[in-house]
Amino acid sequence: MxxxxxxxxxxxxxxxxxxxxxxxxxxxxxxxVFKVVAALDEREQRILDKRLRQGLTLEAIGADLGLSRxxxxxxxxxxxxxxxxxxxxANMKASKMxxxxxxxxxxxxxxxxxxxxxxxxxxxxxxSIKAALSGAVNxxxxxxxxxxxxxxxxxxxxxLTRAGYRTTEDVLALDRVTLLxxxxxxxxxxxxxxxxxxxxxxxxxxxxxxxxx
Numbered sequence: 001m002x003x004x005x006x007x008x009x010x011x012x013x014x015x016x017x018x019x020x021x022x023x024x025x026x027x028x029x030x031x032x033v034f035k036v037v038a039a040l041d042e043r044e045q046r047i048l049d050k051r052l053r054q055g056l057t058l059e060a061i062g063a064d065l066g067l068s069r070x071x072x073x074x075x076x077x078x079x080x081x082x083x084x085x086x087x088x089x090a091n092m093k094a095s096k097m098x099x100x101x102x103x104x105x106x107x108x109x110x111x112x113x114x115x116x117x118x119x120x121x122x123x124x125x126x127x128s129i130k131a132a133l134s135g136a137v138n139x140x141x142x143x144x145x146x147x148x149x150x151x152x153x154x155x156x157x158x159x160l161t162r163a164g165y166r167t168t169e170d171v172l173a174l175d176r177v178t179l180l181x182x183x184x185x186x187x188x189x190x191x192x193x194x195x196x197x198x199x200x201x202x203x204x205x206x207x208x209x210x211x212x213x
Contacts, residue, residue: 008034014052016092019083029094036088044079051076142201144169150196159185160193171197176209 012033017023037045043065050056050064058069058076065072083089145168147160163182165171171193179190190209198206 011049011053015048015083018052018080019089019092027093029092032091032093036083036091039088040079040082044075044082047072047076048079142168145200147171150193150200152196153189153192155184156189156192156196159183159189168197168200168202172202172205179209 009030012030013025013028015033015037016025016028037048040048046065047061050061051058056064058072061067062069062072067075083092147157147166147168147170150168152160159182160166160171165174176190179185179193180187185193194206194209
């Protein structure tokens with residue numbers, strides 16, 4: 001027999017396996033297994049524990065208890081026969097109600113995990129929406145202002161004012177072609193004007209001028 005894990009559940013499963021020819025581990029009542037094992041005498045319990053929990057050989061157990069290999073085998077077999085008595089064996093099996101409760105608890109645990117996962121997704125979504133809203137651009141057009149407040153370059157400012165355009169409202173009435181017809185206003189100066197107008201909040205106008213290229 002392979003050496004078994006030291007956990008109580010694995011020990012209970014090993015006892016259950018030794019008692020039932022074709023065990024259905026969905027029906028095992030771990031507490032019931034320990035209860036019936038506790039009803040065995042001390043030597044039988046020790047031998048089952050050493051064999052099924054510790055995975056020791058018959059020879060090793062015999063050397064430890066001062067008994068022969070055959071005697072250990074007999075005691076083990078006798079203990080298992082005692083556990084196979086129908087009334088005793090029945091105590092190792094979970095009732096239908098216990099199985100139903102176990103199934104429901106498993107479902108509750110799965111739903112709890114799913115709910116926690118959804119809650120995490122919901123929180124992440126809320127944070128994303130909040131971040132998007134806080135960083136959203138105000139689509140409401142800003143009020144008209146003098147072009148002095150646009151922080152234009154000297155060339156851009158002079159080109160516009162000499163042409164008679166002194167407010168953002170004046171500039172908004174211009175398209176790309178008209179702007180480029182202004183004296184000394186080249187593509188570089190146009191780029192400055194579009195950039196400053198965008199920063200001031202006139203985004204749609206800036207996009208239209210760029211699209212006209």
